[in-house]
Amino acid sequence: MRGLGLAAAIAPIAILATSAGAQFAGGYRYQTGQDLYTHICQGCHMPDGKGATGAGAYPALAGNPKLQSPLYPVLVMLKGQKAMPSFSELSDAQIVEVTGYIRTKLGNNFPGAVTAEQVKALRAQAVRQNALRPG
Amino acid sequence: MRDELPALMSRRSLFSMIGKTAGIAVMYEAMATMAYAADSTFRQPIALTGAPKGSSVLILGAGLAGMVAAYELGKAGYKVQILEYQGRPGGRNWSLYGGDTYTELGGFKQNIEFDKGLYLNPGPWRIPHHHKAILHYCQLLGVQLEPFIQINYAAYVHSTKAFGGKPQRYRSVEADFDGYVAELLAKTVQQDKLDRPVTKEDREILLQALRGWGALDKNYAYVKSEDASNRRGFDHPPGGGLDAMPTPTDPVSLEDMIRGRLWRSIGSSKAYDVQQTMFQPVGGMGMIGKAFGKELGEIIRYNAKVTEIRQDKRGVTATFVDTLKGGAPQTAHADWCVCTIPASVLSQIPINVGAPMKAAIDALPYAASAKVGLQMKRRFWEEDEGIYGGITYTDQPNSMISYPSTDFFKRGKGVLLGAYTFGPNAVEFTAMPPEERIAKAVEYGANIHPQYREEFETGATVAWHRVPWTLGCAGSWTEETRAAHYNDICAIDGRIVMAGEHVSMIPAWQEGAVLSSLDAIGRLHKRIVQG
Incomplete structure (x- = not known):
């Protein structure tokens, strides 16, 4: 189908129609750390940052010593970790903001901060999330 | 159509003859070769037989993959038990x-x-x-x-940014898209501007096809007409008696069709899995899970949270906690294990599988x-x-x-x-x-x-x-992670094999869970029987 001039006109639809495995040009419009946290992160890490436990668990961010290193959450967001999808569609500035939020709010007070340049330098390790479109 | 009928019938009788004389599998091969039935990898109900006397399989998870495994392995003669975290059967099959x-x-x-x-x-x-x-x-x-x-x-296609936010009927969106695209292509064909040579005869056929497909007029234009309205709908539809005369609708303009972007939605139902x-x-x-649970009865132990999975030369032991009654951790033991716990949860449970399988479990975002x-x-x-x-x-x-x-x-x-x-x-x-x-x-x-x-x-x-028992909707593979890990998550690791939608090429569909289970237990049974 791809080779036919005739089919080229309808190809964009075919791409959109691909269900499982389709890539979406996703993105989030929020800019402040607090907005990013409350519209994205708290889905799993919960509004109070304390995580949750069922058959498996979401780790707490509140009081999490791994956040001492400012680059740790940056890498987790860029690469994902185990079942956590990457959030590499966030911009460098957004990652800076939300990193600052989770390290200094939610009862945390870790010193230091990341810069957009540092995030940018780690982009090479970013994993692009495959936005699965379920059945 | 009329020309095809005798050929079709003769093919059907041929298949039936092959089926009777050579068996279903051969018939299926024949049908698939002739592109008649290649729409599923499920060929016939699995029929495992000859489980070694006294041999047992522990199944983790009472979703569709786990219950298919328990049902079929039980029928084959294995002693089966399922541990399920929830208080009900079905997993993501749920209402x-x-x-x-x-x-x-x-x-x-x-x-x-x-x-x-x-x-x-x-x-x-x-x-x-x-x-x-x-x-x-x-x-x-x-x-x-x-x-x-x-x-x-x-039904509608709706965009807040097009047509003043007024929802448009699906039929008019598709008719206008097809119509204008057909018109543009027809012009290209007529002006001989296709990017490949086409014979004069083929050009005529193509023009005919475009006129039919797009509801074009005799000049190959997509315009307000009864033909076009027969696709996109009428202002006043054809009626009876004195109220009969239809009033056609105006197509939206080409520019509005393009810029409105409603065409993004009309491809959604063209995909193989939603046709x-x-x-x-x-x-x-959820009726499926309920029926399966009823069929399996006591085989399923509910409210069992698996906290560790260990295998050695003699078998597999799962440690679990009763989430209702609490108490000391208990264990369930069997010779073999089919694990359908989602990777999102399994990646947090200690399990002694080899490094490749562990890496696969840990590589799957949900x-x-x-x-x-x-x-x-x-x-x-x-x-x-x-x-x-x-x-x-x-x-x-x-x-x-x-x-x-x-x-x-x-x-x-x-x-x-x-x-x-x-x-x-x-x-x-x-x-x-x-x-x-x-x-x-x-x-x-x-x-x-x-x-x-x-x-x-x-x-x-x-x-x-x-959702407390999946921490996500479904395993989200990429081409890269599949290339690196898919075969490893499918492999039998010692005495453990994985099943579930995440161990299939049809992720997030029940069919993926069932096919993965059938494939896993087929291979496991073969391994057990052949030693």
Whole structure:
């Protein structure tokens, strides 16, 4: 189908129609750390940052010593970790903001901060999330 | 068509003859070679026989993969037991009814208040006609199926940025897109500007095809006409007697068609996995899991949270905690293990598998998805708008509205699927408390159906990252992670084999779970029998 001039006109639809495995040009419009946290992160890490436990668990961010290193959450967001999808569609500035939020709010007070340049330098390790479109 | 009929019939009798003389499998090969039946890898019910006397298999998870494994291995003669985290069978095969309570991670509790007979399928909700493995088990278990309406030309496509936010009927969006594209192509053909040589004769055939496909006029133009309105709908439809004369509609302009971007939605139902005919179980998707659970009975141990999985030369031991009664950890032991625990959960459970399988388990992110069900006091989409089942697409965060495929013309209430999201929209829905998800779905839906404001009664919502027993909707592979890990997650590791939608090429579909289970137990049985 791809080779036919005739089919080229309808190809964009075919791409959109691909269900499982389709890539979406996703993105989030929020800019402040607090907005990013409350519209994205708290889905799993919960509004109070304390995580949750069922058959498996979401780790707490509140009081999490791994956040001492400012680059740790940056890498987790860029690469994902185990079942956590990457959030590499966030911009460098957004990652800076939300990193600052989770390290200094939610009862945390870790010193230091990341810069957009540092995030940018780690982009090479970013994993692009495959936005699965379920059945 | 008439020409093809005798040939078709003779082929059918040929298949039947091969089937009778050489067996089903050979017939299937023959059919597949002739491109007649290559629509599923499910060929025939699995029939494992000859389990070594006294041999046992421990199955982790009572979703479809686990229950298929238990059912078939039990039939083969294995002693089987399932450990299940929840208090019910089915896993993601699930329906929420009035009277149910559902508490998501974070402790957000919902008391579902739907009327009797109404439900939300939080997970799977439709079964393609070629998903033969799950359809086989529906038949086997006596689960009654009814049509699921996937595509409805009377439903809407809606964009807040096009046509003043006024929803457009699917039929007019598709007609205008096809019509204008056909017209443009016809011009290209007529001017001999195709990017490959086409004979004069083929050009004529192509022009004919384009005229038919796009409802073009005799000059190959897509214009206001009875033909075009026969696709996109009439202002005054053909009637009877003195009221008979139809009034055609005006197509939107080419520019509006292009810029409105509504065409983005009309490809949705062209994909193989949502092509009509589709089915749904009568009474909710969860009927399959319920029927399976009833069939397996005592084999399933509910409320068992697996905390460790160990294998050695003699067998596999799972440690678990009773989530209701608590108490000291208990163990279940068997010679072999089929593990269907989602990788999202399994990656957190100590398990002594080899490094390649462990790496595979740890490499699989779980996708976001959220649904909202909305009970309305009356079925206004049918009564006011002539929409019977199917899906309306919108560029708002709720993505779509789906109308129930059952109870048509019934007076009274109905439950709409008011939001079904994936990607960033689903992430954002997940981050809201349940009542806000419902309120948002009502707000967005009212921009398409203003009746929402009067008729909305009560809602229910499930965001899959908040589901305590899956921590996500489904395994989200990429080409890279599949290349690196897929074969490893499928492999038999010592005495353990994995199954589930995440161990299939049909992720997030029940068929993937069932086919993966059949493949896993087939290989496991062979390994056991052949030593």
